[in-house]
Amino acid sequence: MVADASDLSLVRRVQRGERGAYDLLVLKYQHKVVKLVMRYLRNPADAEDVAQEAFVKAYRALPQFRGDSAFYTWLYRIAINTAKNALAARERNPVSYEVDLQGNDDSTDMVSRLKDPETPEGLALTEEIRDTVNHAIGELPEDLRTAIVLRELEGMSYEEIAASMDCPVGTVRSRIFRAREAIDRRLREVFDGGLGRTEELV
Amino acid sequence: MIQDEVESQLSAMFDGELPVTECELLSRRIDRDEILRARWSRYALIGAAMRSEPVASARSGFARRVSIALRGGEVSARAKRGRKMIFNAAMSASLVAAVAGISISMLRYTASGSGAAGAAHSRLADSNVVPASVTGAAPAAASMRATTAGAGREGALLAGAVSADASMAAARHGGNSEPVSYVTPASAANVNTALRTELADFIVAHSEYSTPLMRRNLLSALITNEDGADSPVAGAAMAAAPARAAAGAVHATIAASGSSR
Numbered sequence: 108m109v110a111d112a113s114d115l116s117l118v119r120r121v122q123r124g125e126r127g128a129y130d131l132l133v134l135k136y137q138h139k140v141v142k143l144v145m146r147y148l149r150n151p152a153d154a155e156d157v158a159q160e161a162f163v164k165a166y167r168a169l170p171q172f173r174g175d176s177a178f179y180t181w182l183y184r185i186a187i188n189t190a191k192n193a194l195a196a197r198e199r200n201p202v203s204y205e206v207d208l209q210g211n212d213d214s215t216d217m218v219s220r221l222k223d224p225e226t227p228e229g230l231a232l233t234e235e236i237r238d239t240v241n242h243a244i245g246e247l248p249e250d251l252r253t254a255i256v257l258r259e260l261e262g263m264s265y266e267e268i269a270a271s272m273d274c275p276v277g278t279v280r281s282r283i284f285r286a287r288e289a290i291d292r293r294l295r296e297v298f299d300g301g302l303g304r305t306e307e308l309v
Numbered sequence: 310m311i312q313d314e315v316e317s318q319l320s321a322m323f324d325g326e327l328p329v330t331e332c333e334l335l336s337r338r339i340d341r342d343e344i345l346r347a348r349w350s351r352y353a354l355i356g357a358a359m360r361s362e363p364v365a366s367a368r369s370g371f372a373r374r375v376s377i378a379l380r381g382g383e384v385s386a387r388a389k390r391g392r393k394m395i396f397n398a399a400m401s402a403s404l405v406a407a408v409a410g411i412s413i414s415m416l417r418y419t420a421s422g423s424g425a426a427g428a429a430h431s432r433l434a435d436s437n438v439v440p441a442s443v444t445g446a447a448p449a450a451a452s453m454r455a456t457t458a459g460a461g462r463e464g465a466l467l468a469g470a471v472s473a474d475a476s477m478a479a480a481r482h483g484g485n486s487e488p489v490s491y492v493t494p495a496s497a498a499n500v501n502t503a504l505r506t507e508l509a510d511f512i513v514a515h516s517e518y519s520t521p522l523m524r525r526n527l528l529s530a531l532i533t534n535e536d537g538a539d540s541p542v543a544g545a546a547m548a549a550a551p552a553r554a555a556a557g558a559v560h561a562t563i564a565a566s567g568s569s570r
Contacts, residue, residue, distance in 0.1 A: 113322045116332035126379065127340045133372045134350045135323065138357030138364060141371070151363060155371060162375045233364050240358040258324060259356045265326045284320035290355050291348065 114178040121169055129169075133162055136179060140186050147190035148197075157193045161186040235297070243293035247286055254279055255286035319345060323352045402520075409513055409523070416509035507531060 120128035140161060145154040165185045172181060244252055253272060257263045265283075269276045318335055321327040327335065339345045350372070357364050510527045 111325055112329050113325045113327055113332045113336075116329050117336055120333070120336060125340075128336055129379070130372060130376055131336060131339060131346075131349060133375050134346075135353050137371045137375075138353060138360075138362040142357075142360075142362040145363065154363075159371065159375050159378060163378050166379055236354065236364050237358045237361070240355055244359070256359075259359045265321075265324065280317065280321050280326065283324065284317045287320050287352055287355060288316070291351050294351060294355070 111177040111179075115174055118169065118172060118174065118178055121166070122172075129166055132178065132182075136182060137162075139179070140182065143183065143186050144190045147187075147194050153193070154190075157190050158186065160193075161189040164189060236294070239294055239297045240290055243290040244286075246293075247289055251282050251286040251289070254282035255290075258283050315345070316348065319348060320352065323349060405520075409516070413509055413513060417506060 114132065117128040117132050121132075137158065140158045141151075141154055144158045144161070145151065148154045148157055161182070165182050168185065172178070244255065247255070250272070254268055257268045257271060258265075263271070265276045265279045268279045268283075272279065315335070315338070318327055318331060319339070322332050322335055339349060354364055356362075510531050513523070513527055515524075
Protein backbone atom coordinates (compact mmCIF):
# COMPACT_ATOMS: atom_id res chain seq x y z
CA MET A 108 0.00 0.00 0.00
CA VAL A 109 1.67 3.18 -1.22
CA ALA A 110 0.14 5.39 1.46
CA ASP A 111 2.08 3.56 4.16
CA ALA A 112 5.49 3.49 2.50
CA SER A 113 6.99 6.11 4.77
CA ASP A 114 5.39 4.63 7.89
CA LEU A 115 6.71 1.21 6.98
CA SER A 116 10.14 2.65 6.38
CA LEU A 117 10.10 4.27 9.81
CA VAL A 118 8.78 1.07 11.39
CA ARG A 119 11.59 -0.96 9.83
CA ARG A 120 14.11 1.49 11.25
CA VAL A 121 12.57 1.18 14.70
CA GLN A 122 12.64 -2.61 14.38
CA ARG A 123 16.35 -2.34 13.64
CA GLY A 124 16.76 -0.54 16.96
CA GLU A 125 16.71 3.10 15.79
CA ARG A 126 14.34 4.54 18.33
CA GLY A 127 14.60 8.07 16.89
CA ALA A 128 12.43 6.96 13.96
CA TYR A 129 9.59 6.22 16.38
CA ASP A 130 9.55 9.88 17.45
CA LEU A 131 8.50 10.81 13.92
CA LEU A 132 5.62 8.33 14.06
CA VAL A 133 4.53 9.75 17.42
CA LEU A 134 4.71 13.33 16.12
CA LYS A 135 2.68 12.33 13.09
CA TYR A 136 -0.09 10.42 14.84
CA GLN A 137 -0.30 11.98 18.29
CA HIS A 138 -3.26 14.21 17.45
CA LYS A 139 -5.21 11.41 15.80
CA VAL A 140 -4.61 9.04 18.69
CA VAL A 141 -5.54 11.60 21.34
CA LYS A 142 -8.74 12.39 19.47
CA LEU A 143 -9.53 8.68 19.16
CA VAL A 144 -8.97 8.05 22.86
CA MET A 145 -11.09 11.06 23.77
CA ARG A 146 -14.10 9.24 22.40
CA TYR A 147 -13.77 6.94 25.41
CA LEU A 148 -12.28 9.25 28.00
CA ARG A 149 -13.72 12.69 27.92
CA ASN A 150 -11.08 14.20 30.12
CA PRO A 151 -8.28 15.57 27.86
CA ALA A 152 -5.59 14.93 30.48
CA ASP A 153 -6.69 11.29 30.90
CA ALA A 154 -6.91 10.95 27.13
CA GLU A 155 -3.33 12.17 26.74
CA ASP A 156 -2.12 9.77 29.43
CA VAL A 157 -3.87 6.84 27.77
CA ALA A 158 -2.64 7.90 24.34
CA GLN A 159 0.89 8.00 25.72
CA GLU A 160 0.42 4.52 27.18
CA ALA A 161 -0.85 3.32 23.79
CA PHE A 162 2.26 4.65 22.05
CA VAL A 163 4.50 2.97 24.62
CA LYS A 164 2.62 -0.32 24.18
CA ALA A 165 2.84 -0.03 20.42
CA TYR A 166 6.57 0.57 20.63
CA ARG A 167 7.05 -2.52 22.76
CA ALA A 168 4.91 -4.59 20.41
CA LEU A 169 6.57 -3.22 17.29
CA PRO A 170 9.01 -6.15 16.92
CA GLN A 171 5.93 -8.33 16.29
CA PHE A 172 4.49 -5.94 13.68
CA ARG A 173 4.86 -7.65 10.31
CA GLY A 174 3.38 -4.95 8.12
CA ASP A 175 0.33 -6.95 7.06
CA SER A 176 -1.79 -3.92 7.79
CA ALA A 177 -1.02 -0.20 7.79
CA PHE A 178 0.86 1.03 10.84
CA TYR A 179 -1.92 3.43 11.79
CA THR A 180 -4.55 0.66 11.59
CA TRP A 181 -2.45 -1.40 13.96
CA LEU A 182 -1.80 1.55 16.26
CA TYR A 183 -5.51 2.40 16.16
CA ARG A 184 -6.39 -1.05 17.55
CA ILE A 185 -3.85 -0.74 20.33
CA ALA A 186 -5.16 2.71 21.24
CA ILE A 187 -8.77 1.49 21.31
CA ASN A 188 -7.87 -1.46 23.56
CA THR A 189 -5.83 0.74 25.87
CA ALA A 190 -8.67 3.23 26.14
CA LYS A 191 -11.20 0.46 26.87
CA ASN A 192 -8.93 -1.00 29.55
CA ALA A 193 -8.48 2.43 31.11
CA LEU A 194 -12.22 2.94 31.10
CA ALA A 195 -12.83 -0.45 32.74
CA ALA A 196 -10.16 0.30 35.35
CA ARG A 197 -11.77 3.62 36.07
CA GLU A 198 -15.16 1.95 36.56
CA ARG A 199 -13.63 -0.53 38.97
CA ASN A 200 -11.88 2.24 40.91
CA PRO A 201 -13.90 5.40 40.46
CA VAL A 202 -12.16 8.59 41.48
CA SER A 203 -14.09 10.33 44.20
CA TYR A 204 -14.15 14.06 44.08
CA GLU A 205 -14.91 15.38 47.50
CA VAL A 206 -17.44 17.91 46.49
CA ASP A 207 -20.01 19.43 48.76
CA LEU A 208 -23.30 18.41 47.22
CA GLN A 209 -25.57 20.12 49.74
CA GLY A 210 -28.14 21.34 47.32
CA ASN A 211 -25.66 23.44 45.43
CA ASP A 212 -26.63 23.59 41.75
CA ASP A 213 -23.12 24.68 40.78
CA SER A 214 -21.61 21.41 42.07
CA THR A 215 -21.82 19.62 38.69
CA ASP A 216 -20.00 22.46 36.98
CA MET A 217 -17.43 22.39 39.71
CA VAL A 218 -16.79 18.65 39.15
CA SER A 219 -16.37 19.11 35.44
CA ARG A 220 -14.03 22.00 36.06
CA LEU A 221 -11.95 19.90 38.42
CA LYS A 222 -11.75 17.14 35.83
CA ASP A 223 -10.75 19.48 33.06
CA PRO A 224 -7.08 20.37 33.27
CA GLU A 225 -7.28 22.62 30.24
CA THR A 226 -6.16 25.98 31.39
CA PRO A 227 -7.57 29.14 29.84
CA GLU A 228 -4.15 29.74 28.31
CA GLY A 229 -4.13 26.30 26.71
CA LEU A 230 -7.60 26.72 25.31
CA ALA A 231 -6.70 30.12 23.96
CA LEU A 232 -3.60 28.70 22.28
CA THR A 233 -5.57 25.88 20.68
CA GLU A 234 -8.10 28.37 19.38
CA GLU A 235 -5.33 30.61 18.10
CA ILE A 236 -3.71 27.76 16.16
CA ARG A 237 -7.01 26.76 14.55
CA ASP A 238 -7.83 30.32 13.59
CA THR A 239 -4.41 30.85 12.09
CA VAL A 240 -4.55 27.66 10.05
CA ASN A 241 -8.07 28.28 8.82
CA HIS A 242 -7.24 31.85 7.94
CA ALA A 243 -4.14 30.74 6.03
CA ILE A 244 -6.15 28.13 4.11
CA GLY A 245 -8.71 30.77 3.20
CA GLU A 246 -5.95 32.88 1.70
CA LEU A 247 -4.51 30.05 -0.44
CA PRO A 248 -5.01 29.98 -4.20
CA GLU A 249 -7.87 27.72 -5.26
CA ASP A 250 -5.70 24.87 -6.66
CA LEU A 251 -3.52 24.73 -3.55
CA ARG A 252 -6.50 24.87 -1.21
CA THR A 253 -8.31 22.09 -3.08
CA ALA A 254 -5.23 19.88 -3.05
CA ILE A 255 -4.55 20.30 0.68
CA VAL A 256 -8.22 19.89 1.63
CA LEU A 257 -8.58 16.70 -0.42
CA ARG A 258 -5.45 15.36 1.18
CA GLU A 259 -5.99 16.34 4.83
CA LEU A 260 -9.77 16.24 5.13
CA GLU A 261 -10.71 13.58 2.60
CA GLY A 262 -7.59 11.46 3.09
CA MET A 263 -7.15 10.95 -0.66
CA SER A 264 -3.89 9.69 -2.15
CA TYR A 265 -1.88 11.82 -4.57
CA GLU A 266 -3.06 9.64 -7.40
CA GLU A 267 -6.70 10.08 -6.47
CA ILE A 268 -6.24 13.83 -6.13
CA ALA A 269 -4.47 13.94 -9.49
CA ALA A 270 -7.40 12.11 -11.07
CA SER A 271 -9.84 14.39 -9.34
CA MET A 272 -8.02 17.61 -10.30
CA ASP A 273 -7.04 16.31 -13.71
CA CYS A 274 -3.32 16.99 -13.32
CA PRO A 275 -0.09 14.95 -12.95
CA VAL A 276 0.82 13.42 -9.59
CA GLY A 277 3.96 15.57 -9.48
CA THR A 278 1.81 18.68 -9.66
CA VAL A 279 -0.34 17.44 -6.80
CA ARG A 280 2.78 16.83 -4.72
CA SER A 281 4.02 20.34 -5.48
CA ARG A 282 0.65 21.96 -4.71
CA ILE A 283 0.31 20.21 -1.40
CA PHE A 284 3.85 21.14 -0.45
CA ARG A 285 3.29 24.81 -1.36
CA ALA A 286 0.01 24.90 0.53
CA ARG A 287 1.72 23.53 3.64
CA GLU A 288 4.56 25.96 3.30
CA ALA A 289 2.15 28.89 3.14
CA ILE A 290 0.23 27.74 6.21
CA ASP A 291 3.43 26.96 8.09
CA ARG A 292 4.85 30.39 7.27
CA ARG A 293 1.69 31.99 8.60
CA LEU A 294 1.89 29.94 11.80
CA ARG A 295 5.51 30.89 12.37
CA GLU A 296 4.71 34.56 11.77
CA VAL A 297 1.97 34.48 14.37
CA PHE A 298 3.79 32.40 16.94
CA ASP A 299 7.24 33.80 16.40
CA GLY A 300 6.17 37.43 16.18
CA GLY A 301 8.98 38.52 18.44
CA LEU A 302 7.51 36.55 21.36
CA GLY A 303 9.52 33.38 20.75
CA ARG A 304 6.50 31.08 20.96
CA THR A 305 7.33 28.88 17.99
CA GLU A 306 8.50 26.13 20.32
CA GLU A 307 4.93 25.94 21.60
CA LEU A 308 3.98 24.45 18.25
CA VAL A 309 6.36 21.49 18.39
CA MET B 310 16.74 25.08 -4.24
CA ILE B 311 18.07 21.87 -2.74
CA GLN B 312 16.40 22.79 0.55
CA ASP B 313 13.10 23.26 -1.32
CA GLU B 314 13.47 19.81 -2.81
CA VAL B 315 14.18 18.32 0.61
CA GLU B 316 11.13 20.07 2.07
CA SER B 317 9.01 18.89 -0.85
CA GLN B 318 10.23 15.37 -0.15
CA LEU B 319 9.40 15.87 3.51
CA SER B 320 5.82 16.84 2.62
CA ALA B 321 5.51 13.80 0.33
CA MET B 322 6.99 11.55 2.97
CA PHE B 323 4.55 12.87 5.54
CA ASP B 324 1.75 11.81 3.17
CA GLY B 325 3.35 8.42 2.58
CA GLU B 326 3.91 9.27 -1.07
CA LEU B 327 7.70 9.03 -1.18
CA PRO B 328 9.46 5.85 -2.38
CA VAL B 329 10.74 3.67 0.46
CA THR B 330 14.41 4.16 -0.41
CA GLU B 331 14.07 7.94 -0.30
CA CYS B 332 12.10 7.68 2.94
CA GLU B 333 14.96 5.81 4.54
CA LEU B 334 17.49 8.48 3.61
CA LEU B 335 15.23 11.40 4.48
CA SER B 336 14.20 9.99 7.84
CA ARG B 337 17.86 9.68 8.78
CA ARG B 338 18.36 13.27 7.76
CA ILE B 339 15.42 14.35 9.93
CA ASP B 340 17.08 12.64 12.88
CA ARG B 341 20.00 15.05 12.51
CA ASP B 342 18.13 18.15 11.35
CA GLU B 343 16.08 19.90 14.04
CA ILE B 344 14.51 22.29 11.50
CA LEU B 345 13.17 19.43 9.39
CA ARG B 346 11.95 17.71 12.52
CA ALA B 347 10.09 20.83 13.67
CA ARG B 348 8.59 21.18 10.22
CA TRP B 349 7.43 17.56 10.30
CA SER B 350 5.76 18.28 13.63
CA ARG B 351 4.06 21.41 12.30
CA TYR B 352 2.76 19.48 9.25
CA ALA B 353 1.07 17.17 11.72
CA LEU B 354 -0.26 20.17 13.61
CA ILE B 355 -1.68 21.78 10.46
CA GLY B 356 -3.53 18.58 9.53
CA ALA B 357 -4.85 18.21 13.09
CA ALA B 358 -6.06 21.81 13.18
CA MET B 359 -7.83 21.33 9.84
CA ARG B 360 -9.57 18.19 11.12
CA SER B 361 -10.40 19.81 14.47
CA GLU B 362 -8.32 17.26 16.32
CA PRO B 363 -7.03 18.25 19.76
CA VAL B 364 -3.90 20.27 19.14
CA ALA B 365 -3.29 20.96 22.80
CA SER B 366 -1.05 17.90 22.98
CA ALA B 367 1.38 19.59 20.61
CA ARG B 368 2.13 22.36 23.05
CA SER B 369 2.28 20.07 26.06
CA GLY B 370 5.25 18.15 24.71
CA PHE B 371 3.37 14.90 24.19
CA ALA B 372 5.97 13.36 21.88
CA ARG B 373 8.73 14.32 24.30
CA ARG B 374 6.89 12.62 27.15
CA VAL B 375 6.46 9.45 25.11
CA SER B 376 10.16 9.51 24.26
CA ILE B 377 11.07 9.94 27.93
CA ALA B 378 8.69 7.13 28.93
CA LEU B 379 10.29 4.83 26.35
CA ARG B 380 13.79 5.73 27.52
CA GLY B 381 12.76 5.22 31.16
CA GLY B 382 11.21 1.87 30.28
CA GLU B 383 14.39 0.73 28.57
CA VAL B 384 16.53 1.84 31.51
CA SER B 385 14.26 0.21 34.07
CA ALA B 386 14.10 -2.98 32.01
CA ARG B 387 17.90 -3.08 31.86
CA ALA B 388 18.15 -2.35 35.58
CA LYS B 389 15.58 -5.05 36.29
CA ARG B 390 17.53 -7.58 34.24
CA GLY B 391 20.73 -6.60 36.08
CA ARG B 392 19.08 -6.90 39.48
CA LYS B 393 17.66 -10.30 38.55
CA MET B 394 21.09 -11.57 37.47
CA ILE B 395 22.73 -10.35 40.68
CA PHE B 396 19.94 -11.89 42.75
CA ASN B 397 20.27 -15.24 40.94
CA ALA B 398 24.05 -15.25 41.39
CA ALA B 399 23.72 -14.39 45.08
CA MET B 400 21.10 -17.10 45.58
CA SER B 401 23.24 -19.69 43.81
CA ALA B 402 26.32 -18.72 45.82
CA SER B 403 24.48 -18.88 49.13
CA LEU B 404 22.91 -22.22 48.21
CA VAL B 405 26.28 -23.66 47.29
CA ALA B 406 27.84 -22.28 50.46
CA ALA B 407 25.03 -23.71 52.57
CA VAL B 408 25.29 -27.16 50.96
CA ALA B 409 29.07 -27.16 51.32
CA GLY B 410 28.85 -26.06 54.95
CA ILE B 411 26.27 -28.69 55.82
CA SER B 412 28.27 -31.39 54.03
CA ILE B 413 31.47 -30.51 55.89
CA SER B 414 29.66 -30.36 59.21
CA MET B 415 27.98 -33.71 58.62
CA LEU B 416 31.21 -35.39 57.56
CA ARG B 417 33.10 -33.94 60.49
CA TYR B 418 30.34 -34.87 62.89
CA THR B 419 30.34 -38.44 61.56
CA ALA B 420 34.11 -38.59 61.83
CA SER B 421 34.19 -37.27 65.39
CA GLY B 422 31.40 -39.67 66.36
CA SER B 423 33.38 -42.67 65.24
CA GLY B 424 36.44 -41.17 66.89
CA ALA B 425 34.62 -40.96 70.21
CA ALA B 426 33.47 -44.54 69.89
CA GLY B 427 36.99 -45.65 69.46
CA ALA B 428 38.35 -43.36 72.14
CA ALA B 429 38.59 -46.04 74.78
CA HIS B 430 40.33 -48.37 72.44
CA SER B 431 42.58 -45.57 71.40
CA ARG B 432 43.51 -44.73 74.96
CA LEU B 433 44.26 -48.36 75.60
CA ALA B 434 46.52 -48.48 72.59
CA ASP B 435 48.10 -45.19 73.51
CA SER B 436 49.26 -46.58 76.80
CA ASN B 437 51.75 -48.72 74.91
CA VAL B 438 52.46 -47.05 71.64
CA VAL B 439 51.95 -43.86 69.72
CA PRO B 440 49.83 -44.25 66.68
CA ALA B 441 52.10 -43.93 63.75
CA SER B 442 49.83 -42.00 61.50
CA VAL B 443 48.62 -39.45 64.01
CA THR B 444 52.02 -37.78 63.75
CA GLY B 445 52.49 -34.22 64.85
CA ALA B 446 53.98 -33.01 68.10
CA ALA B 447 53.55 -36.20 70.09
CA PRO B 448 55.91 -38.49 68.19
CA ALA B 449 58.42 -35.77 67.62
CA ALA B 450 58.42 -34.85 71.29
CA ALA B 451 58.64 -38.49 72.28
CA SER B 452 61.50 -39.07 69.93
CA MET B 453 63.36 -36.04 71.28
CA ARG B 454 62.71 -36.97 74.87
CA ALA B 455 63.88 -40.54 74.24
CA THR B 456 67.00 -39.32 72.58
CA THR B 457 68.02 -36.78 75.19
CA ALA B 458 67.20 -38.95 78.17
CA GLY B 459 68.95 -41.95 76.79
CA ALA B 460 65.78 -43.87 76.90
CA GLY B 461 65.64 -47.58 76.84
CA ARG B 462 63.49 -49.94 74.97
CA GLU B 463 60.19 -48.16 75.67
CA GLY B 464 61.60 -44.89 74.45
CA ALA B 465 62.90 -46.50 71.32
CA LEU B 466 59.55 -48.16 70.89
CA LEU B 467 57.73 -44.85 71.20
CA ALA B 468 60.02 -43.19 68.73
CA GLY B 469 59.79 -46.15 66.47
CA ALA B 470 56.06 -45.65 66.31
CA VAL B 471 56.70 -42.44 64.43
CA SER B 472 58.90 -43.93 61.79
CA ALA B 473 61.35 -46.73 61.40
CA ASP B 474 64.24 -44.38 60.89
CA ALA B 475 63.48 -42.37 63.96
CA SER B 476 63.10 -45.44 66.13
CA MET B 477 66.28 -46.94 64.84
CA ALA B 478 68.20 -43.80 65.53
CA ALA B 479 66.72 -43.52 68.99
CA ALA B 480 67.57 -47.13 69.77
CA ARG B 481 71.10 -46.70 68.53
CA HIS B 482 71.53 -43.51 70.42
CA GLY B 483 70.26 -45.09 73.57
CA GLY B 484 73.09 -47.60 73.38
CA ASN B 485 70.65 -50.50 73.23
CA SER B 486 71.59 -52.58 70.20
CA GLU B 487 68.45 -54.68 70.41
CA PRO B 488 66.60 -54.00 67.20
CA VAL B 489 63.00 -53.06 67.14
CA SER B 490 61.14 -56.16 66.34
CA TYR B 491 57.73 -54.79 65.56
CA VAL B 492 55.65 -51.64 65.34
CA THR B 493 52.21 -51.58 66.81
CA PRO B 494 49.68 -50.50 64.18
CA ALA B 495 48.04 -47.17 64.73
CA SER B 496 44.61 -46.78 66.23
CA ALA B 497 42.03 -47.45 63.57
CA ALA B 498 39.63 -44.87 64.99
CA ASN B 499 42.13 -42.04 64.76
CA VAL B 500 43.20 -43.03 61.27
CA ASN B 501 39.62 -42.99 60.16
CA THR B 502 39.03 -39.58 61.68
CA ALA B 503 41.95 -38.06 59.87
CA LEU B 504 41.11 -39.75 56.62
CA ARG B 505 37.47 -38.80 56.65
CA THR B 506 38.20 -35.19 57.40
CA GLU B 507 40.77 -35.05 54.69
CA LEU B 508 38.48 -36.85 52.30
CA ALA B 509 35.71 -34.36 53.00
CA ASP B 510 38.12 -31.49 52.45
CA PHE B 511 39.30 -33.09 49.26
CA ILE B 512 35.77 -33.56 47.95
CA VAL B 513 34.78 -29.99 48.75
CA ALA B 514 38.03 -28.66 47.32
CA HIS B 515 37.40 -30.43 44.05
CA SER B 516 33.69 -29.84 43.93
CA GLU B 517 32.56 -27.82 40.94
CA TYR B 518 30.49 -25.66 43.27
CA SER B 519 33.27 -24.62 45.59
CA THR B 520 34.49 -21.08 45.22
CA PRO B 521 38.10 -20.51 44.14
CA LEU B 522 39.00 -19.04 47.54
CA MET B 523 37.47 -21.93 49.47
CA ARG B 524 39.11 -24.41 47.14
CA ARG B 525 42.50 -22.75 47.60
CA ASN B 526 42.18 -22.70 51.39
CA LEU B 527 41.18 -26.32 51.55
CA LEU B 528 43.86 -27.43 49.14
CA SER B 529 46.53 -25.59 51.08
CA ALA B 530 45.23 -27.14 54.32
CA LEU B 531 45.28 -30.52 52.67
CA ILE B 532 48.81 -30.04 51.38
CA THR B 533 49.91 -28.85 54.80
CA ASN B 534 48.44 -31.96 56.38
CA GLU B 535 50.13 -34.18 53.83
CA ASP B 536 53.44 -32.44 54.50
CA GLY B 537 52.98 -32.96 58.19
CA ALA B 538 52.34 -36.64 57.68
CA ASP B 539 55.42 -37.06 55.54
CA SER B 540 57.84 -35.26 57.78
CA PRO B 541 57.66 -35.66 61.52
CA VAL B 542 59.63 -32.48 62.15
CA ALA B 543 57.41 -30.46 59.88
CA GLY B 544 54.44 -32.18 61.44
CA ALA B 545 55.63 -31.10 64.83
CA ALA B 546 55.94 -27.54 63.66
CA MET B 547 52.55 -27.49 62.02
CA ALA B 548 50.69 -29.47 64.63
CA ALA B 549 47.66 -27.57 65.70
CA ALA B 550 45.65 -30.03 67.68
CA PRO B 551 46.28 -29.62 71.39
CA ALA B 552 44.97 -33.10 71.99
CA ARG B 553 47.74 -34.53 69.91
CA ALA B 554 50.33 -32.53 71.83
CA ALA B 555 48.87 -33.74 75.09
CA ALA B 556 49.01 -37.32 73.91
CA GLY B 557 52.62 -36.84 72.96
CA ALA B 558 53.41 -35.49 76.39
CA VAL B 559 51.82 -38.52 78.04
CA HIS B 560 53.81 -40.90 75.90
CA ALA B 561 56.97 -38.99 76.51
CA THR B 562 56.42 -39.19 80.23
CA ILE B 563 55.92 -42.92 79.97
CA ALA B 564 59.12 -43.17 77.99
CA ALA B 565 60.99 -41.14 80.55
CA SER B 566 59.72 -43.24 83.42
CA GLY B 567 60.70 -46.35 81.50
CA SER B 568 64.21 -45.13 81.03
CA SER B 569 64.61 -44.12 84.65
CA ARG B 570 63.66 -47.58 85.68
